[in-house]
Amino acid sequence: MEMNMTIARNSAGTKNCQAPEVAALEFQAVSKSFSSGTRALDKVSLSIAAERFTVLLGPSGSGKTTLLRAAVGLSTPDAGEIMLAGESIAGRGLKAARRRMGMVHQDFGLSERLTTAQNVMAGAAASVGWVRVLFQAYPRSIQLKACELLARVGLDEIQANRRAGTLSGGQRQRVGIARALINDPLVILADEPVASLDPATAQEIMALLREAAGERGAAVLCSLHQIDLARRFADRIVGLKDGQIVFDGTPADLTPAALAIIFDGPETRLKPIVAVA
Amino acid sequence: MTTLETPPNDSPWHLKSPIDARAVFIVIVAFVLLSFSAQRVDLGKMAEQMGEFGLASVGLKDSSQIGRGLGGLVSDMFPVAIAERTPITMIEHFDANRLPPFSRIETVQVEESKLDSDTFQTVTLMVEKTYLVQPAGYLVFVLGKMLETIEIAIWASLFAIIGSLPLAIAGARNFTPHPLIYFAARSTVSFLRSMPELISALFLVLAFGFGPVAGILALALHSMGFLAKFYAEDIEAADPKPLEAMRATGAGSFAALRLAVLPQVLPSYTALTLYILDRNVRMAAVIGLVGAGGIGQELKGRYDMFQYDRVGTILLVIFITVLLLDQLAAHLRRRLI
Numbered sequence: 001m002e003m004n005m006t007i008a009r010n011s012a013g014t015k016n017c018q019a020p021e022v023a024a025l026e027f028q029a030v031s032k033s034f035s036s037g038t039r040a041l042d043k044v045s046l047s048i049a050a051e052r053f054t055v056l057l058g059p060s061g062s063g064k065t066t067l068l069r070a071a072v073g074l075s076t077p078d079a080g081e082i083m084l085a086g087e088s089i090a091g092r093g094l095k096a097a098r099r100r101m102g103m104v105h106q107d108f109g110l111s112e113r114l115t116t117a118q119n120v121m122a123g124a125a126a127s128v129g130w131v132r133v134l135f136q137a138y139p140r141s142i143q144l145k146a147c148e149l150l151a152r153v154g155l156d157e158i159q160a161n162r163r164a165g166t167l168s169g170g171q172r173q174r175v176g177i178a179r180a181l182i183n184d185p186l187v188i189l190a191d192e193p194v195a196s197l198d199p200a201t202a203q204e205i206m207a208l209l210r211e212a213a214g215e216r217g218a219a220v221l222c223s224l225h226q227i228d229l230a231r232r233f234a235d236r237i238v239g240l241k242d243g244q245i246v247f248d249g250t251p252a253d254l255t256p257a258a259l260a261i262i263f264d265g266p267e268t269r270l271k272p273i274v275a276v277a
Numbered sequence: 278m279t280t281l282e283t284p285p286n287d288s289p290w291h292l293k294s295p296i297d298a299r300a301v302f303i304v305i306v307a308f309v310l311l312s313f314s315a316q317r318v319d320l321g322k323m324a325e326q327m328g329e330f331g332l333a334s335v336g337l338k339d340s341s342q343i344g345r346g347l348g349g350l351v352s353d354m355f356p357v358a359i360a361e362r363t364p365i366t367m368i369e370h371f372d373a374n375r376l377p378p379f380s381r382i383e384t385v386q387v388e389e390s391k392l393d394s395d396t397f398q399t400v401t402l403m404v405e406k407t408y409l410v411q412p413a414g415y416l417v418f419v420l421g422k423m424l425e426t427i428e429i430a431i432w433a434s435l436f437a438i439i440g441s442l443p444l445a446i447a448g449a450r451n452f453t454p455h456p457l458i459y460f461a462a463r464s465t466v467s468f469l470r471s472m473p474e475l476i477s478a479l480f481l482v483l484a485f486g487f488g489p490v491a492g493i494l495a496l497a498l499h500s501m502g503f504l505a506k507f508y509a510e511d512i513e514a515a516d517p518k519p520l521e522a523m524r525a526t527g528a529g530s531f532a533a534l535r536l537a538v539l540p541q542v543l544p545s546y547t548a549l550t551l552y553i554l555d556r557n558v559r560m561a562a563v564i565g566l567v568g569a570g571g572i573g574q575e576l577k578g579r580y581d582m583f584q585y586d587r588v589g590t591i592l593l594v595i596f597i598t599v600l601l602l603d604q605l606a607a608h609l610r611r612r613l614i
Binding site: 098111 | 527
């Protein structure tokens with residue numbers, strides 16, 4: 001595992017030119033069905049290139065969230081493998097894999113009564129002893145990093161010390177992005193990160209996500225249902241429908257015909273909203 | 278189902294009425310059962326006596342049973358005992374030159390009748406009796422006992438908080454390490470809650486003897502059950518999204534609990550803890566009745582010796598202390614939550 005880390009990046013934290021064969025994140029024939037009988041993912045195979053912004057585009061119930069949750073181990077696939085930088089995330093590898101990934105959640109996933117700084121540092125809690133976690137006495141390096149990241153995402157010192165619950169939706173998602181970046185992740189998984197934000201704020205947040213991830217050499221796998229945002233921010237768009245990949249190309253390739261395949265079609269309209277495990 | 282009164286040309290929808298036949302039936306059954314129960318617990322007598330008391334207090338009746346009882350009690354209790362008079366013969370190492378602060382010596386001449394063993398006749402003698410009088414002696418003593426009671430309550434609450442945390446984590450469905458452990462934790466909690474403190478104090482006095490230890494343990498065990506149940510329910514009801522987010526960062530259960538769950542449940546925990554502290558002070562006062570230390574023990578002792586003026590002092594001190602602590606708890610609740 002340590003060897004893979006050095007292949008992927010040098011000690012300063014920025015990525016070297018990566019050999020094209022080693023994908024940052026790879027899904028191999030991943031399938032998942034829920035107890036209700038719905039087939040959320042149907043032998044999905046996908047290879048996410050390092051340092052690229054990949055968007056999973058599709059309507060509700062197409063399997064985007066299930067795929068992302070499977071990638072971070074919040075949901076276990078029935079079949080198939082998921083590899084992070086060549087290592088399987090199943091079993092014992094999961095905790096280590098999670099520390100090399102960052103996740104941005106649709107509902108932000110912050111602890112509202114902790115300050116924004118504490119929320120960002122909590123992202124690094126996995127690498128800190130339990131006594132430090134108990135008193136939230138993080139090492140100075142982590143504190144400095146948190147402040148750096150908060151500044152990068154556009155928050156100031158006063159906001160750093162305010163409870164996360166007092167922030168607006170857009171500000172909270174900025175904190176979420178900062179938290180996702182604190183471990184210098186290989187991949188950032190973003191599950192509908194702007195779904196609860198107004199269009200203007202959504203643009204800002206998507207831009208921030210793309211820039212901040214790019215600066216730190218992290219690949220992004222972001223699920224969206226907004227076509228305009230996908231077009232504007234993605235390097236590559238993967239269209240999902242009923243648990244299968246129905247499109248894979250650049251934003252330029254996203255023709256109305258391709259969109260019709262992804263979004264329209266009687267199956268999509270009749271399908272109930274899938275409960276996420 | 279009741280049909281809403283609709284104007285003639287309006288919708289045919291039937292809206293469900295909240296008061297249906299089943300609800301009415303339940304109310305009637307409850308009413309009948311309560312009537313039977315009222316007879317069995319002598320509620321009629323209570324109503325009669327209260328009516329009598331009401332009439333007596335406005336002068337329409339000469340006296341009432343409640344009035345007589347209360348009147349006797351009040352005349353015995355007031356004035357309450359503040360001072361302490363001890364015969365010096367009962368004080369060890371009494372030194373007239375080194376009296377305790379604020380105390381004085383009183384000597385009185387009392388007539389005493391004694392039987393002369395030679396002549397078998399009753400002889401009246403004038404005897405001098407010397408007392409040490411401490412003007413606030415008994416009050417100070419009672420205050421000391423009240424402090425002991427509060428200390429019992431604090432220790433019991435501390436033990437309860439510490440003991441209930443692992444029980445709560447084990448008894449929370451989203452954090453328990455194993456279903457069997459969950460079951461064991463929940464059963465333990467039910468058991469602890471089902472034993473009234475006074476009864477467990479009785480048994481603990483047998484095990485640990487008279488004194489505060491039995492009281493502390495009795496209160497701690499019951500409070501532990503109470504706190505563990507509600508702490509566990511709070512953990513289970515916590516918003517799962519921050520928890521999932523923490524797990525997604527690779528954090529273990531401890532970090533997830535500390536950083537995602539604890540901040541959410543802390544206001545509720547604080548409220549519960551303050552409640553338990555408050556309740557334990559009141560229970561600690563009572564628990565002495567079975568010998569488990571504190572002011573209750575003193576209360577029972579004096580009551581059994583018919584020294585109602587001292588009982589009055591004790592009751593007054595308990596009342597004022599609980600009142601003050603109530604105010605303090607309310608103040609703390611406002612500041613902390």
